[in-house]
Amino acid sequence: MNENQAAGAGPADATQGRRWVGWVAVWILFAAVAAIALVTGKYAISPQDIARVILARLTGTASGVPATVETVVWNVRLPRVLCGLVAGAALSAAGAVYQGLFRNPLVSPDILGVSAGASLGAVLGIFLSLPVIAIQGLSFAGGLAAVALVYAIGALARGRDPTLVLVLAGIAVGALLGSCISLLKVLADPYNQLPAITFWLLGSLASVSRGDFLSVLPAMVLGLVPMVLLRWRMNLMTLEDEEARALGVETARTRLVLIAASTLMTSAAVSISGIIGWIGLLIPHIARALVGPDFSKLLPASLILGGCYLTLMDTLARSASVEIPLGILTAAVGAPFFLWLLLMRSRRGWN
């Protein structure tokens, strides 16, 4: 860094060279992960055939590969990889927003009860033996409703630190919803419903379809747009509330928009994948270490790394002889990695 300064480069451009290399590396990683995930599977398919199917489907021509291969690629593997990329990206982006908003690097997207609300919705759906689409819908609605409730409580309790009130309300509402989930688990049929509930609560992409991907896409885009538009404002939201307001930011309005956007993306991801922990906590850390805290770089880095991480974990999960629920893998890999990060980083602050 000192060399750059001595060379007389402007402060803004000093680290440009290093960043450029970083971005190329991130995109190569993304392409590699997507390719590995598409090629890996119980049913062996050559990379050429996969490329042929996707190309043919996109251009509307005949692919010339066996129908079974085409079905596996187009209806099973591609949706699963796309869902993994989108869910991982969404959870990580939401995590990056929440960590900034709550000025706490140990915050994850479920801090305001979105996961608890989504879980209760889905568990209720399974308990009532509703069809899959209704379970997903209930989970989506449950996540949104939980955060809306927490936000309403936060607005009623006019404390001096609005973010602290939100976090505390989130913990309490989350615990309340958690008790409802436990009650439903006790009441559920232990042979059919309970395994389904448990599997859902541990997270899995095993049953996602092309329809799932397409149905959550609008929510994902709708959530991402404000994040992209407010990417520089987001930096100011990491300051103390009064400091940000003194700088001219309408913090209450901006916070509401960003929380709504993050909740929308998290709920959409959870509704198709179940509860997958650790991504929203871990990935923003790694992204911050790579590109720094500036949200205009942190957001794309979190999106790409999050998508890659979840897809990679999912590929691992379905490569095992018995499919492992995703939540188990992300926690088993994420937690030790996070601890390592903690020990490495604690010496020079959260980076």
Added chain:
Amino acid sequence: MLKATDLSFGYSKARPIGHGVNFSVSAGEVFCLLGPNGCGKTTLFKTLLGLIPILDGRLELDGHPVAGISRRSFARRVAYVPQANTAYFPFSVFDVVLMGRASRIGAFESPSRSDREIATAKLEELGILHLANRAYTEISGGERQMTLIARALAQQPALIVMDEPTASLDFGNQARVLNQITALAGTGLAVVLSTHEPGYAFSCADTVALMSKGTVLATGAPDTVLTSASLGSLYGVEVAIARLDATGQGICVPVLARRGPVKPI
């Protein structure tokens, strides 16, 4: 520019923290607020910044009630330099200063080239351009204070409010910050600051206000307001005031009890 008339402030009307506050600050003036801990300085500052609503009386910026001014327009006129003690994420010093441009950039926009040039210019003005790429979390307290002043200047305000700008700074950095305040006032900027060092008011302030239990006891030029009697009753200790022979600079120290026999130096 900023004018308070019979101002009551605090968090609840039933128990206001302060009341009956009158003062005005005009361009190029340094207004220094003195008072013991808990006298309501910080709450008054938050009120002046429009961060908490006034309870009674009037508070006007350029003749308009502060309550009716948007955060954005207010921040273009008035900047705030908080005490430099919180930092959560390792933004670079340059990025922190750039944040001062928020009120001049649309909500969906990012800083333009000219915003970056202004931030660079302010860093240069304060002599901390060499810190531009350092992480705000890793620099010293004095450097953080200077960074926050640069951020306030990047707002291009007409008035700067500083909450104890010399608190937790070492001796040299206190002097540097005070000299900077005097220099800024010289450019026509109005400065409102609070300090726990009454003596500093002699060198940097045009007007001093003594505050106790939420009311202003006296307002005026340092030489008339700062007496050993007034400061003695304000802080509840004996205070000695003197002038340095060499420069005529006023100094102000508490008279301390001594321990044991005095050895000749």
